[in-house]
Amino acid sequence: MGIRNLFTSNSSFTWKVYWKGFVALSLLLCLFIYSAFYLIDPYNCYPFSIKAPRAPVSSDARYFHTMLARSKAFDSAIIGASTARELRPVQLNPLFQSRFANLSFNAASAYEQSKMLSLFVDHHQAIKTVIWGLDFVWYKTEDTYTKFARPDEDFPEWLYSADCWKHPMSFNLKNFEHSVNQLWYMLGFKHFKYGLDGYTTYARRSMSLDEKRLRIYGSTTPLEKRVADPEIAMSAEQRAALVFPAEAILRSSLERLPANTEKVLFFVPYHFYHQPPDGSYEAQVIQEFKRRVSLLVQHFPKTHLLDFMIHSDITTTDPYYLDKVHTTVEGGAVIARDIYRSTRAKASIEGRVHYLGQIQNLYR
Amino acid sequence: MLFNSYVFIALFLPATLIAYYLVHHHKAKRLAVLAAASFIFYGYWDYRLLPLFTCSILGNWLIALWYAQTLRKSLITGGIVFNLLLIGIFKYADFLADSVAWVAAIERTPWGIVLPLGISFFTFQQISFLADLKKNPENFRPLGEYALYVSFFPQLIAGPIVRSSEIMAQYDLDPVRPGFYERLSKGTMLFIIGLMKKVLVADPLASIASPLFDRAAQSGSILFCDAWLASINYTVQLYFDFSGYSDMAVGLGLLFGYQLPYNFNIPYISKSISEFWLRWHMTLSRFLRDYLYIPMGGSRYGLTRQMVVLFITMFLAGLWHGAGWTYAVFGVMHGLALCINHLWRRSGCRLPAPLAWLVFMSFFITSLAVFRSADIATAMVMVRSMYGLDGLTMASIGGYNEGLLIAGVLIAMVGPTSQDVVTQKLRPHPALAVAFSLAAIYTVLTIGNHGYSEFIYFQF
Incomplete structure (x- = not known):
């Protein structure tokens, strides 16, 4: 699958398939990221998150x-x-x-x-x-x-x-980065120096x-x-x-x-x-x-x-x-x-x- | 409601698309959905602006109706005057009164007239409709269609400035016609590219340029290299901000089955001011040419008249951007430059292409420094520093994003344009769907970090 293929026709992959694939993938990714935010809950403020110890995992x-x-x-x-x-x-x-x-x-x-x-x-x-x-x-x-x-x-x-957990701005890159770090901390893969x-x-x-x-x-x-x-x-x-x-x-x-x-x-x-x-x-x-x-x-x-x-x-x-x-x-x-x-x-x-x-x- | 806001991306746009396509087979209903959505979009900023907006549309349509029935040309003239009066009162009254008071050395308190959002764009669009109707009275349309032509939310606030003939013919077409998924896909791609231009390039560059311009305004001085850094950053920021907005507007149009005109064609590759205006904000250039330059005589009455007309056109174009002397000076600079460029071309002289580009870009960046400055005094500070009249100190504040700036300059100079990539080059491919999906989510996540900022052209 080379980059050249992006500029050439492929009769089996039509715009219809592209569009449906794009929409489905985008929705799934959003759902996945939102679910991850709510479950991992890096700031320990969401009501339905996983019960696990959390730590400040960044200097933010x-x-x-x-x-x-x-x-x-x-x-x-x-x-x-x-x-x-x-x-x-x-x-x-x-x-x-x-x-x-x-x-x-x-x-x-x-x-x-x-x-x-x-x-x-x-x-x-x-x-x-x-x-x-x-x-x-x-x-x-x-x-x-x-x-x-x-x-x-x-x-x-x-x-x-x-009600920070309801706020649309929670969908952000910092939350994503912090969720990944928090998950690593929960799984014991990473330790952080912040008190x-x-x-x-x-x-x-x-x-x-x-x-x-x-x-x-x-x-x-x-x-x-x-x-x-x-x-x-x-x-x-x-x-x-x-x-x-x-x-x-x-x-x-x-x-x-x-x-x-x-x-x-x-x-x-x-x-x-x-x-x-x-x-x-x-x-x-x-x-x-x-x-x-x-x-x-x-x-x-x-x-x-x-x-x-x-x-x-x-x-x-x-x-x-x-x-x-x-x-x-x-x-x-x-x-x-x-x-x-x-x-x-x-x-x-x-x-x-x-x-x-x-x-x-x-x-x- | 900003195109780069969560409420637009996650709520307004999906809801409007769903409602629109639920009634797609019924022309009146789908146009009604779009018109209603457009009024909600406009009223979301400030519902108090809706009465003026509605009156402006209704007033123009009634004039058009009257003209269509009587063919009295004075009605069109009256309609154009009505529009100019409206924009004159809401956009320029305070500015003119301030200028008169300054000349007469009188203290005055501004009236504080609120500038209705997008008034420059929707007024121009209505003038264009009336002017076109004068030539082709059969182009008269019912109120609903006319209201949608003016209010269509993708291009309502900052263009592209659309001619009625370009868009109204498309009203009859069912959006679910052959090419439906291609339009949806390409519309989404353009929207995402525009969003990326705004969020990932223009906004970070603004965070470098704006403090420097602010510092120049506050302290009355700026270092030589900081003046250039601010101006170059702003030059790239403006391109990505406005072309990003335009990409999003065209993309949104496609999502509803309409092709809107393109606004940019690699403007920073231009080697002269005349070439630049054929590549930059093309729908405004076209408007100025068709409704100002040519009606005032254009090139039909000799060189002197042409120069005067050219100068007046660009002066008015400068003032169209905003009620302030910096915009007027920007217009004067471009008017003079176009005149000089025209005379230069007539003389048969030619500069080597790289030199021509350098001369033009230096001029353009300087004119944007004036354009961006808070007032004439700050503009003077910027220009003096840029040309070493206040010394050639090289020490800079530092902290600017060289990589982003260089990437931005290259894309702005070399292209390709978003529309070329999306409409001509890309073909459906799984990797493309993944790439655009990831890009969209990354960009939206980034918006969450910084919040959303207005597009520069929204203030005009």
Whole structure:
């Protein structure tokens, strides 16, 4: 059957046979693929799927974390972008007496994070603790805010709906690829490195201090932090006029959380070298956003607001960092421990974290 | 409803085909099914557009009826003016008022008139009907047939622009006539090829070109090589987007037993602007020639008149694409280029073919950079950067898909055209059925990944 035959007549294979064959084959393939999606159910969200253990079988956390967000194995969640990925549930579980799923994922926009939290809330009646890392996507101002951090990278909204299994967009190539991987996992042919509690280290390999510094400073020698030039003095009116579109998302997300859920919001610890210098426009924008969030959390019971985005022992310790914003496993462990200590002490820890939130009704 | 949407592919099209072929032996019923489906198709975008669409069809048909009974030629003129007024109000009123306000340095708030989808296409089609009716009054058709001629969903939103004589004669033919399965098969093939062009080539290229054009608009600058990268990507994207749509339209026509005219014939192989317009959007070129260029005098009244007529035709063609100065400049550029090309040919001078191609393509890509830009200021930024007037920095953002771009360029330049492959070359074969089935499913799965985007020409 050579390609040449495609261009020559074959009296037995008429257009009638072609058409019927094409339609039958296409329908059969569609049926087969749909059945495979429903039975293999890579995201564990379809009602009639095969009962078998499933795992995150790809780094597409926007897809696979939905499986964890629906799972009853967890009663607590870590929300955020890549800067919250180094918080390990195994470390936090005994501290907070909770069962955490780390639902943070790379380049998550404020909107995407809120959708992940909503999904978790929809599937859990009693939520013990939510730890939420706030990074730059939250304090983007009106001109720079985008609903999706990566417009060219798809966010599968359909997977976040209650009836995702009915959604026509489930017929897609990612689902196909993930179904094949999930099937291989179920059959024991393939193992995946992605954590069953959502934690997969951001640090794929160990790095020397020189390498880390190169990523932080662009040089193996630590550099002096730049100063604001020129310094800008924003008036109270100018600060009040700043519009943070993600602020409303944060408010509505907090409103969705049960009153007795312990909520820990923290500004992530960007390396101090990369924090905007005091007196700069950016620093004042961030400061204003922190002020707004600290006012916001007053309205929500059992809510802590911590600030790691400061000059501190953490943000000036180069070995804790893989680059200017991401911490190492060790750095993540230090932050997790300080989150616990600060929330339990209900106070700042000198030189490490500022406690910005109210806690008066934390244990009522 | 987009051709590349699940609701169209999985629901609307199969349902319409089933309903159509259930009554195929009864002409009035099958045309009614198609007309009803076409109105549903149009109303699905925004049902509020249906009254205007219906009034436009009804108004034109009543004028045609009156003309058929009285043969008063002023009725046809009046009908054409009616159509031009309609498109003028809905498409150009805000633009003209803005331009006047700009000249008079007056602040004005736009009226915010909603642009009815496909108005440029269905208006042209109705003008063509009236103009043809003037020559052949016996071509008058009942309301149902006329409504279907205007609303036939495969070509309603973005063409091909069909002449009444091309399609209405086919209304009498039972779609289940000899060649039925061949038409179904070839229609499906063309639809799948068009879908692949849109989803697998045009959309990925758009994701490279669009951010670069947006960046140029926002920052007021773009690097030399990024300007070329954006413009070349857009040039290939536009071809695959529009020819993909046209393939799908022709394919859909065949599924219902109708042969629609082809719109593209390897346009990027052209070595001159005049050759290009014989290969690109051929049904628009034909419309412009028959209903603008020739009625305004064409080549019958000497060189000067011909040049003026040519220029006006292309200027109006540019404006037809959209109410904006970038489109007007695009039209001016093409009008001037056609005039120069005409004079060049008269002079007897010839360029070597590769050089002629290079000159033409450079011009065309530049004109598309203007066409695609958000406004004149951005167009200036793009053109200045493309010709090194803002420096020759080579550093690029990177991340573009060279393989896809090169493949796209080769297919667009060398061909063959989809219609040639499907109608002339392919023969029924089991491997072909498997290949098209797999291709269709792969493409539909890809749509699920990214969602569906509008065709570029839908905005016109």
